[in-house]
Amino acid sequence: MIVVTGATGNVGRPLVRALVAAGEQVTAVSRRICAPDVPDGTRHHQADLTDPGRLKPALDGAAALFLLTSGDFMAAGGDLGAVLEAVRGSGVPRVVLLSSQGVGTGAHPPVLEDAVKASGLQWTMLRAGGFHSNALQWADLIRTRREVAAPFGDVALPTVDPGDIAEVAAAALREPGHEGETYELTGPAPVSPREQTAAIESALGEPVRFVELTRAQARDHMLRTMPEPVVESTLDMLGAPPAALRRVSPDVEDVLGRPGRTFADWAGRNAAAFK
Secondary structure, three states: OEEEEOOOOOOHHHHHHHHHHOOOOEEEEEOOOOHHHOOOOOEEEEOOOOOHHHHHHHHOOOOEEEEOOOHHHHHOOOOHHHHHHHHHHOOOOEEEEEEEHHHHHOOOOOHHHHHHHOOOOEEEEEEEOOEHHHHHHHHHHHHHHOEEEEEOOOOOEOOEOHHHHHHHHHHHHHOOOOOOOEEEEOOOOOEOHHHHHHHHHHHHOOOOEEEEEOHHHHHHHHOOOOOHHHHHHHHHHHHOOOHHHHOOOOHHHHHHOOOOOOHHHHHHHOHHHHO
16 A cells, blocks of 8 residues: 555645556545545545644555655644654655755755655655646636736746656655665756747647746745745746756656656646636
């Protein structure tokens, strides 16, 4: 049995489906989850990682755990060490952590990865770049005005399909040979906000206008939902990303035996979100 935390999210949901399709028994864990959120017959369990005691019933008899910590977990002072102690105490031998590409570049501290490495468990790290699905932040504006507004319109980064992250995670959870590995997960090619807009336009079959925001305009908008230090560091990364963030990694193809899916492919499969 495999436990998937964050099971209703962009990665967790397709991961649960992939594992079930492969014949695995799965326990899907999320703070708010019910039967319609998972495939028929899949066990589901409500738990918050900030309360590791509530996670323990889901771990009994598990062979592996997919571990996803949210920004809310960190903001609430969540203790990953306590979570990992519950995992180890339940006899779960393997954990696959969804980390960030920023850890490898030094932009994000390696706190979570260090905790997993120190746990004594078998581990695999998935350092994911920006998600194709981050474009969903534009969905309301596209639906109402057929418009995208974003800064740094021609700065391209190799965003990754959450479904590809899920498939790599499924391989790491199910197959031998991934223990101790750190995978950098990117898409197959860099893509800019202007190019993403064009791909969504093509998927919709209708014009979508791209409006380039100044850094100051983007900052004002982002401050509505994000703390100032995070806003500034995010804008720095988006406006002048280091070479390491622009690099296309071969790891998705190496693990899955096929190239990662392009943003245009993702847009075609998710066009309904923008209609």
